[in-house]
Amino acid sequence: MTDVADRIVRTYLRDIERATRDLPRSRRRELLAEMEAHIAEARAELPTGSEAEIRTMLERLGDPREIAAAERGRRDPDADRAVLEGMALALLLVGGVVVPVLGWLVGVVLLWISSRWTVGDKLLGTLVLPGGLLPLVALGVLAVNVSQPAGLLIVSVLAAAPIASVTYLGVRLRRARERHADLRADVGIA
């Protein structure tokens, strides 16, 4: 066990420490302990413990950032995004009813900050219909007479349009996710 070898190992462990800084302290300590134990066992089995062997061993162990990412479960970074996208759709439809206007506006914001939809999609989602199902509900609350054909037509549109538009966004979302997954597979990620 040479000084150089020790130094390389110490540097590696420090890199692990740095890469896992954002993890909960207990898990971080645990992981470091496991890494140290692994390195100690691996070193004991090295034929000469030379610098080259140490480096090879650490290379097999892997990039500290990759290990930290695996710990964070970031192999699926889309999971968080998926939650926001789902929320966008839900809020666009019924957000305006649950928290009048504001709920829908939050949905619109989430819609526009997402990268899954084209600008065309986003415009459609915003303009059809503003407020989502709120106008329909508002109509009900205001007890507007809907017995005439015109009234029935308006009610139908106020119900169908937001549902259709959100459904359309949902379909586009799924296609975008599938394309994205294919892309990542092609490049060998995930």
Added chain:
Amino acid sequence: MRRMVVEDGNAPSVSQLRRGVLGYCVLALLQGGPRYGFDIVRSLSEAGMVTSEGTIYPLLARLRREGAVASEWQESPSGPPRRYYRLTAAGVASLRTFADEWASFSRGVDRLLEEGARP
């Protein structure tokens, strides 16, 4: 068009497969009794199942969190303490289910590969 790089099992679909079944491979390794981290990593490595050995430790942590394995540190005569892992009842059940699914899945793939190769 998909770009499939087929060399040394580095085809994108294979690495995805590997990642998907790695957890079950760990469970399978524990069937014979408790084993410690480094030992598990080495077996997986020899089986050609890992590119980055260090990522096995987060995997083991996940299996612990999911209740498929339990662990305990034990003093070792020849060095630092070792963390031994063993299957839980839930892990055994999970492995059994996977084994069945894997059998039919791999049979299906094999069949298709054979059929496709026929003139």
